[in-house]
Amino acid sequence: MATTACIKCHTLPSFDDSNSKVVFGFEVVELCKKFRNYLDENRIDYLKEDSLTVILKSVCLVDFLSTLLSKSIFKKHEREAICILSLNENEDFHYSKIRDVKSLEKYKNLISASELSNLLTKGGLTAHFQPILDIENNTIYGYETLARGVNDDGTLVYPDKLFKWAKDGDMLFYLDRACRESSLKTAAIKNIRAKVFINFIPTAIYDPNHCLQSTVKWANSLEFDPKNVIFEVVESENVEDIEHLKNILNFYKSKGFMIALDDVGSGYSSLNMIVQLHPDIVKIDREIIKDIDKNKANQSVFGAIVKIAKDNNIIVLAEGIETKEEFLYLKENGASLAQGYYFAKPSSEPIRKINF
Incomplete structure (x- = not known):
């Protein structure tokens, strides 16, 4: 039976691209090393919390991830093993934030949705x-x-x-x-x-x-x-x-x-x-x-x-x-x-x- 209203018909995805503090967590040390090498080569400042965690203090997440993904550094299975948490610049991590963690692969899909959403919104x-x-x-x-x-x-x-x-x-x-x-x-x-x-x-x-x-x-x-x-x-x-x-x-x-x-x-x-x-x-x-x-x-x-x-x-x-x-x-x-x-x-x- 046809419905009279459908959220999917009227709501395009959106993506908050304001500056934020970003925590990167890696399932294996090798992935963390590969990521730090990328940051060092591009002279991007970061904090190394431990061998599996890297923090970027202030970054426009969409722009940063779009550039990172364009380099094709990580394969799909590696992107799925990289966890990302975006926080406000002065916000500290709390375990209640675990629900907001997304994989790099998930962010890749969100960025694609954002690119298309922007195009469609502008006609x-x-x-x-x-x-x-x-x-x-x-x-x-x-x-x-x-x-x-x-x-x-x-x-x-x-x-x-x-x-x-x-x-x-x-x-x-x-x-x-x-x-x-x-x-x-x-x-x-x-x-x-x-x-x-x-x-x-x-x-x-x-x-x-x-x-x-x-x-x-x-x-x-x-x-x-x-x-x-x-x-x-x-x-x-x-x-x-x-x-x-x-x-x-x-x-x-x-x-x-x-x-x-x-x-x-x-x-x-x-x-x-x-x-x-x-x-x-x-x-x-x-x-x-x-x-x-x-x-x-x-x-x-x-x-x-x-x-x-x-x-x-x-x-x-x-x-x-x-x-x-x-x-x-x-x-x-x-x-x-x-x-x-x-x-x-x-x-x-x-x-x-x-x-x-």
Whole structure:
């Protein structure tokens, strides 16, 4: 049953980055020595309480840990064996503070969450657009929207970093929602009236009736024709609860939107997904498309997907096309739509016509 309110929907994580006294505790002496060597090399003052404890008198914790982590001095299992306690500058340690101790690995995740939270709070997301070609008439069928973060200086943050922050900081829900909404808003600003493909991660959605309300609201308020909005399932291989995914897709379909299944062919189970989920469009994975004009094994997989799709009235989209030879093979063997660098790379301004 959908809830009327959800703390997770409205509250972004925050991180106190004021100066503080920081106590570092180490499970083994070797880790403490490695940390002290780092401090000595960077001329950072500290107090050595004992062979397993180091205290920094006054430090901006976020900046200090961000710099430390950027050096990749400690591996994940080592970060989990380093305990950190942040105190007020004049505060003494008391055993009641034990509950506030966090591992360096936990702080790493909190910093990732803080970086992403700051970006989202400032509205620092936009979308780039990669055109999708209708093969039959050589016109633009639509655009895949691809998320980009924008720093204060205008430099871009690419999806690999955005989603690493999200995964480290347990913020996939926030980022996935913000990307969907940003895609719709940016497409409206760019006056796109062709079909818009919007990625979403099903494991980031808890209850579609509640979690997807804002996406539907923006689509309606921006006056998108629902049949021109295509929600594209990514990371479907990681979905363990197929019924939950079906509920999400049924919710989208009930609002008049179309559904695409991404990366089809990348794993055995994705072939079964076509039949179970019955999307409107299947996007065949780049690994199948690469050199398909001369790779017999890939041709066999492609042919099987095309047959399943055609038998179920599903449109076949070949993505990741990079050569003329790949395109001609796909055109002659069942693909209806095409996407890839052969036509155009993603760009902030949508390309209105493809020449190739």
